[in-house]
Amino acid sequence: MDEGTKSMIVFFLLFVFSGKPAEGQSLLDVCSTCHANATCDDKSDGSGKVCNCKYGFVGNGRTFCQDKDECQIGSSKICGQHTTCHNTFGSYYCTCLAGYSPSNNMAVFIPNDGTHCQDIDECGITGQCGEGAQCRNLEGSFDCSCQVGYKIHNGVEPFNPLRDKASCKVVNCGPPALLEDTVLVPVTGTTYSSVATFICDEGFVWRRGDNSSVCGAEGLWSKPDMVCEAKCGPAPFLANSEVVWHNRSVVIHRCVAGYHSWRGSNVSVCGSSREWQKATLRCIEIKPPINHLLIFNESCLQWKAEKYEEDTEVYKVTYTGSRDYQRSFYDKRKRFLSSKADQLKLCLGLLPVTNYSITITATSAKFTASVTTNTSLPVPPGPVVYYREFDTPLPTLSLRRSPNTLDLISLYQVFVLPVEGFMMFNCSSPAIALPLSTLKSPAEYITAQFEVHRVGTEMNLTIGDGLLYGGFYNAPLESGKNYYIILRAVSQWKSAFKSSCVLWAKVTATSYALRVSSLSAVATIGLVAVVIWGGYSIHWCFKKT
Numbered sequence: 001m002d003e004g005t006k007s008m009i010v011f012f013l014l015f016v017f018s019g020k021p022a023e024g025q026s027l028l029d030v031c032s033t034c035h036a037n038a039t040c041d042d043k044s045d046g047s048g049k050v051c052n053c054k055y056g057f058v059g060n061g062r063t064f065c066q067d068k069d070e071c072q073i074g075s076s077k078i079c080g081q082h083t084t085c086h087n088t089f090g091s092y093y094c095t096c097l098a099g100y101s102p103s104n105n106m107a108v109f110i111p112n113d114g115t116h117c118q119d120i121d122e123c124g125i126t127g128q129c130g131e132g133a134q135c136r137n138l139e140g141s142f143d144c145s146c147q148v149g150y151k152i153h154n155g156v157e158p159f160n161p162l163r164d165k166a167s168c169k170v171v172n173c174g175p176p177a178l179l180e181d182t183v184l185v186p187v188t189g190t191t192y193s194s195v196a197t198f199i200c201d202e203g204f205v206w207r208r209g210d211n212s213s214v215c216g217a218e219g220l221w222s223k224p225d226m227v228c229e230a231k232c233g234p235a236p237f238l239a240n241s242e243v244v245w246h247n248r249s250v251v252i253h254r255c256v257a258g259y260h261s262w263r264g265s266n267v268s269v270c271g272s273s274r275e276w277q278k279a280t281l282r283c284i285e286i287k288p289p290i291n292h293l294l295i296f297n298e299s300c301l302q303w304k305a306e307k308y309e310e311d312t313e314v315y316k317v318t319y320t321g322s323r324d325y326q327r328s329f330y331d332k333r334k335r336f337l338s339s340k341a342d343q344l345k346l347c348l349g350l351l352p353v354t355n356y357s358i359t360i361t362a363t364s365a366k367f368t369a370s371v372t373t374n375t376s377l378p379v380p381p382g383p384v385v386y387y388r389e390f391d392t393p394l395p396t397l398s399l400r401r402s403p404n405t406l407d408l409i410s411l412y413q414v415f416v417l418p419v420e421g422f423m424m425f426n427c428s429s430p431a432i433a434l435p436l437s438t439l440k441s442p443a444e445y446i447t448a449q450f451e452v453h454r455v456g457t458e459m460n461l462t463i464g465d466g467l468l469y470g471g472f473y474n475a476p477l478e479s480g481k482n483y484y485i486i487l488r489a490v491s492q493w494k495s496a497f498k499s500s501c502v503l504w505a506k507v508t509a510t511s512y513a514l515r516v517s518s519l520s521a522v523a524t525i526g527l528v529a530v531v532i533w534g535g536y537s538i539h540w541c542f543k544k545t
Helices: 003-018 510-518
Strands: 037-044 051-054 058-059 064-066 084-086 091-096 100-102 117-119 133-138 143-146 150-153 167-172 182-184 195-200 204-210 212-214 225-229 241-246 252-253 259-261 267-270 283-285 291-294 300-305 315-322 326-341 343-347 355-362 367-374 386-392 396-400 409-418 421-428 443-450 457-462 482-493 496-508 530-533
Touching: 003 167, 051 058, 091 100, 143 150, 195 225, 252 259, 291 355, 291 367, 300 355, 315 343, 326 343, 396 482
Parallel strands: 386 496, 421 530
Antiparallel strands: 037 051, 058 064, 084 091, 100 117, 133 143, 150 167, 182 195, 195 212, 204 225, 241 252, 252 267, 259 283, 291 300, 300 343, 315 326, 315 355, 355 367, 396 457, 409 443, 409 482, 482 496
């Protein structure tokens, strides 16, 4: 080996072990030789760099840095009391033992922030020990014991339900023993604190002492003490009731089917005076809270409210209506009525020609009654027109109608009546179209007919224009004659027919020449009357002659 090679070896050894270059040599990169789990740090004396293993590792910093097992010093020393230490690569973490929880409520922790394991109060959990048991918290655990009226089952006290199969069961005294000259009233239970009641046997009456027995915590019935004897004859009779059980001293009554008990005692007792102290039970016939439900005047309800107390009842009335001829129509409303009365009436304002279903609910009694009704076709309202008088054979009349009207008018008909002194017109007479060859009748006749959906908001009609309107011939008026024009509104639904009439106009069918010559005539005053009947109205009209 030559001198140059020896010098290089010496320099490398000095670099590795001293961390600084030899005199006269250049500085090598120490940090590049550090282990993967090490850091390159400055030396404390400032003489260069050094490799140090990271936190959680031990070694020389260059060739090896191995994991440090922090848990080897013991869980209580590194994690604290009631803990388990878990080592990880380059670190560790802590968990609490069963029965303890970390103070920071985290499942795992490192106690560098003061976190520690504290006792869990298992008794704060509802039902931890089961029915009839009481819980006692212990350090890191808990135990259970039975309450008064309960005893241990399948184990001993104290017990832990997570570890043992033990539990607490209620004390059961079993059937009570019979006493001499007594009869046991059917008991509702035989467990702790249950009560058994005794009554005297037939021919005996209870005079003094305690007639009840109680199931105690030790599982035994207490013993009642009761005596005295008397005979009172046959069991007393209560109206609308029957005897459930009896002997010569006690009778128990109940109401027969169709009746219910209302106030009073249901027990008759044979007293020391050998007379029955009769039960005060009243048996009242069972009736629905809402009965005798009927509809009157097509829009009003009437019903009888059966109540056994003078309390105020609130009634909810719901009614819905539909129409066969108007699929889009739907009427749904509610009404509330609060009353103490026994007889009730309520008018609903139902719409005409509608099928209604009506439901009444007594809210406190929680009882519902229902009824259905079909409202009839009403007389339509009389058309609103202005009466006018014309001196022309072709008068034009006008009818105006509200666009939002809710009346059920099907059509309008126009009648022509020749003036012949005192006349009567039947508004409810059926409408019959005359053959076109007849043209018109010598008496009143229909000159025009209009379906209501074709009228709209305004209709104008010239009387006598010789045209057809709805299959009726509007015949010309005869010159020189006087006429009354009557407008009839008609409502029709199936076989029902209702109408109302108004006097629309008086027409004198004169030409212009006749009107001029009549001005020189002497005027006389006479009375002409028109009576319109069948439409619930009478009209009296006057004219000059």
